[in-house]
Amino acid sequence: MAKKQKKFRPKARLPRGFVDRIGDDIRATDEMIGKIREVYERYGFDPIETPMFEYTDALGKFLPDSDRPNEGVFSLTDDDDQWMSLRYDLTAPLARHVAESYQHLNLPYRTYRAGYVFRNEKPGPGRFRQFMQFDADTVGAPGVQADAEMCMMMADTMEALGIRRGDYVIRVNNRKVLDGVLEAIGLAGDSHAAQRLTVLRAIDKLDKFGIDGVSELLGKGRMDESGDFTKGAGLDTDGVARVIGYISGSEKLANDGQRELDTMAAIFKACEYGDERIKIDPSCVRGLEYYTGPVFEAELLFDVTNEKGQTVQFGSVGGGGRYDGLVQRFMGQPVPATGFSIGVSRLMTALKNLGKLESGRLLAPVVVCVMDRDVESLGRYQNMVQQLRNAGIRAEMFQGNPKNFGKQLQYADRRNCPVAIIQGADERQAGEVQIKDLFEGKQISENITSRQEWTETRAAQISVPEADLVSEVKKVLSRYENGES
RNA sequence: GCAGUUGUAGCUCAGUUGGUUAGAGCGCCGGAUUGUGGCUCCGGAGGUCGGUGGUUCAAAUCCACCCAACUGUACCA
Structure with missing residues (x-):
């Protein structure tokens, strides 16, 4: 039977993890970016823009495997066989820019930038493979007063967007403190590197799973909804108790990291940024790789109703920290830097929930x-x-x-x-x-x-x-x- | 990656123990009405039933494998 010859008709569909943006969304985003920019400018930061592509090695990723060249990032080879990738954040490209134009820069170098970044990984609810970030960084400032300024600027930004005090909080911690905790429970040294990572990741999930879930992950492991089992860090009962004690704030250490946190706390106090705006929080982990000192995270505290009708807290809309090693990768000489990144798309969703975006709606044409x-x-x-x-x-x-x-x-x-x-x-x-x-x-x-x-x-x-x-x-x-x- | 669920029209879905030409609602197009948005009525277009192979006189339906999407989890520089 000769089948009826059919014309090829491509299925009209978006690549997964990408979205089309339409009128009101674009206008709202522009307006939001304008408000953020105003705050950054007021703090004395200047705009700078880098391209979406970088050479892959400049992004801090090793050359792609020949069989899986796009693992995590979108990569391709240039005419001259060099690997290029779409940027996955705005920090690595900034480090490249700083290293490349170092002799012309006037340090401390204070800049901001907004743009799309790309991640080649599995998308989920509220997680896309292209999304917008808005960053600010200070390069060449070694003291934690620069980190403290970042936290205050983040708080001001939240309020400039109409998020009320009490509806958000900037949580602050220090990687050096976390390292101290790991040492205290006997996980120092190379032989425990993998276990240390598992512990940090478990702590990072406090928001998601609560104290009980984190305890399971620190110990033997945890079963998820579908019945799949996640192996834990394998700490003994005492170790679990000490980590839990630390992240809930009942246990403290005396080390460099803690002293840096104390300095930052003093600055917040002097500038009248109280606990309801910026809070030292020992359970804040963030970026497990390149951060070297203070880390911070902007979190929204109000409840939202998700697609399933459950009430949940909105959670993190941005974060950052000190990355003293990132520029050094290119130059050999240490260049201290700190900065943070706001997830523009996520924040947009949050503002929609708060009803902060409806006001300026444009009338349709005559x-x-x-x-x-x-x-x-x-x-x-x-x-x-x-x-x-x-x-x-x-x-x-x-x-x-x-x-x-x-x-x-x-x-x-x-x-x-x-x-x-x-x-x-x-x-x-x-x-x-x-x-x-x-x-x-x-x-x-x-x-x-x-x-x-x-x-x-x-x-x-x-x-x-x-x-x-x-x-x-x-x-x-x-x-x-x-x-x- | 691991686990679970689901794939039928543009969208949401129905389709009985396998049985004739695969249906409905919404949307779209045309007409009633070429000078008035809504309602109503009439007509029309639109389908590789996710794919391939198998069982059968006969498969959207049963079997195997594959693919994709969704959800959770892991990873996330």
């Missing part, structure tokens, strides 16, 4: 309908549009098939346009145009039941002299300008 389709009329309609535009009003001529007038109003209705302009032969002869208030018309029409009444009512429509087009449209728009509809 639509000038096309009644007569001769060349002269088309010019006339377009001229009306230009008059409106010149007066600063968003406007457009209907660009679809003008054959059916009903379609034009349907289009305007679905776009949520406030006003339609109508001029056919009759109006033209009288030197008038019809201005239809679509919002009001919608309300009036709710009580109309018969088709005939519907078409003949011409609800919320007024006829005005052509010369008054702009001023009359403005009158109608003024009723809706502040985001009502």
Whole structure:
């Protein structure tokens, strides 16, 4: 049987882990970035931008395996066979930039940047393979006062975005303190490296699993919902108790890290950033690899309802810390640096939840309908549009098939346009145009039941002299300008 | 990677113990109505039933393998 020959039809679908962004989202993001930028500028940071691609070795990743070249990052080979990758964060490219232009820089070098980063890994709810980060860094500042400034700037940023004090907290810890704890439970030395990592990862999951879950992970292991088992760090009962004691704050150590934390706490106090804004928190772990000193994390504390209707805390929207070794990779000489990163997309979701993004909604354009389709009329309609535009009003001529007038109003209705302009032969002869208030018309029409009444009512429509087009449209728009509809 | 669940129209899904031409709602297009958004009515387009192989007179349905998505978990520079 010869099958009917079919044309190849590609399935229209997004690559997994990527999203299309549309109108209101883009506007809201722009607005949000503007607010963040204002704070950073006020703190004396300057913008800088690096490209999305870097040579793979510059990102701190070893050359890709030939069989799995894209593990974790998106990589490709250049014309000259060098491996390049899409950046997976904004810190590694900054380190490269600093190392490359070191002799021209005036240290301390204070910069910020926003941009997309890419991770080639399994996406999940709220986790994408392309997402936006907004970073600020100070390079060439060795003291923890630079770290303290980062924490305060993060707090200010949260508030500039409209997040109330108490709805967020900046949690601060120090890698050196964590190292001390590991030493105290007998995990010092190379032979325990793997176990140390497991312990740190277990601590990092306090948010997710609570004290009980973390205890299981520190000990024998934990069973997840699907029944899969995660092997634990294998600490004995005493070890588990001591780690738990430490992360809950009941046990303290005296070491360098703790002294740095004390200095930072003193700065916060002097600047009147209390516990409700910035909090020393021994369970804060973050970035397990390159951080060398203070680490910090911005966390949102208010509850949100997730897709399953469960109430959960929103959690982390950004973090950072000190990375004194990152520039050294390129230069051999140590260059102290500290910075933090805000997850813009995640923060957007949070602000939506708080209802902080609805206010500045833009009104849809005025639509000038096309009644007569001769060349002269088309010019006339377009001229009306230009008059409106010149007066600063968003406007457009209907660009679809003008054959059916009903379609034009349907289009305007679905776009949520406030006003339609109508001029056919009759109006033209009288030197008038019809201005239809679509919002009001919608309300009036709710009580109309018969088709005939519907078409003949011409609800919320007024006829005005052509010369008054702009001023009359403005009158109608003024009723809706502040985001009502 | 590991584990669980699920794959039928653009979307949400139904499809009986295997049985004729695979259905519905929504959406889309056209018409009633080429000058008025909604409602209503009529008509239409749209399907590799995730893929391949097998069992059978006969497979969306049963079997095997593969693929993909979702969820959890692990990893995450």
